[in-house]
Amino acid sequence: MRMKGKNVLLCVSGGIAVYKAVALVSKLTQAGANVKVIMTDSAKKFVTPLTFQVMSKNDVYFDTFDEKESSVIAHIDLADWADLIIIAPATANVIGKLANGIADDMLTTTYFAATCPVWVAPAMNVHMYDHPAVKRNISRLSEDGCSFIEPSEGYLACGYVGKGRLEEPEKITQLVIEYFESEARK
Numbered sequence: 460m461r462m463k464g465k466n467v468l469l470c471v472s473g474g475i476a477v478y479k480a481v482a483l484v485s486k487l488t489q490a491g492a493n494v495k496v497i498m499t500d501s502a503k504k505f506v507t508p509l510t511f512q513v514m515s516k517n518d519v520y521f522d523t524f525d526e527k528e529s530s531v532i533a534h535i536d537l538a539d540w541a542d543l544i545i546i547a548p549a550t551a552n553v554i555g556k557l558a559n560g561i562a563d564d565m566l567t568t569t570y571f572a573a574t575c576p577v578w579v580a581p582a583m584n585v586h587m588y589d590h591p592a593v594k595r596n597i598s599r600l601s602e603d604g605c606s607f608i609e610p611s612e613g614y615l616a617c618g619y620v621g622k623g624r625l626e627e628p629e630k631i632t633q634l635v636i637e638y639f640e641s642e643a644r645k
């Protein structure tokens with residue numbers, strides 16, 4: 460239980476790699492982290508919230524206006540709860556919205572309310588990843604303080620081979636464990 464007591468907020472946007480985000484929740488929880496999940500509407504087209512609910516043993520959030528607890532505002536409460544936010548997979552769309560201050564859903568609204576570190580793990584078609592607008596948005600987000608887990612190279616679901624694969628859940632979990640261990644040594 461190397462991450463006991465650590466709160467990880469996993470923000471899932473709508474790419475084919477959503478299935479890997481399910482494995483990521485499993486790995487993080489097995490390593491002792493408390494995990495809560497936010498999904499975009501597009502992410503829900505790939506995997507249902509129920510899957511993430513079962514894997515995380517927590518409610519899954521996707522509607523900014525669905526205020527379950529009257530004593531708190533959900534997106535502020537989640538942002539305050541998180542020790543670390545991971546956006547995985549991060550679509551070109553969500554990266555663009557975050558880089559440009561757009562907060563029009565639960566994921567993006569919570570991001571702007573957060574003060575903890577944010578890690579972004581892009582996953583997309585190789586040409587999307589190479590697009591100047593996407594590159595521009597990634598460098599803007601880096602300037603804003605986000606860290607990036609670069610996609611790896613290999614066979615992509617779209618049939619292309621190139622850079623764009625979401626980093627493997629085991630690798631991301633290892634990075635998270637190392638991050639919390641290094642924070643504990645400070």
Ligand SMILES: Cc1cc2nc3c(=O)[nH]c(=O)nc-3n(C[C@H](O)[C@H](O)[C@H](O)COP(=O)(O)O)c2cc1C
Pocket residue numbers: 471472473474475476499500501502549550551552553582583584587
């Ligand atoms: C089958 C399929 C796979 C997709 N995979 C990706 C992807 O890997 N990365 C990406 O940036 N967009 C991908 N998209 C496009 C996004 O779903 C689309 O841009 C959507 O508006 C993203 O919404 P969100 O960022 O709010 O989740 C895919 C769409 C489809 C239909």
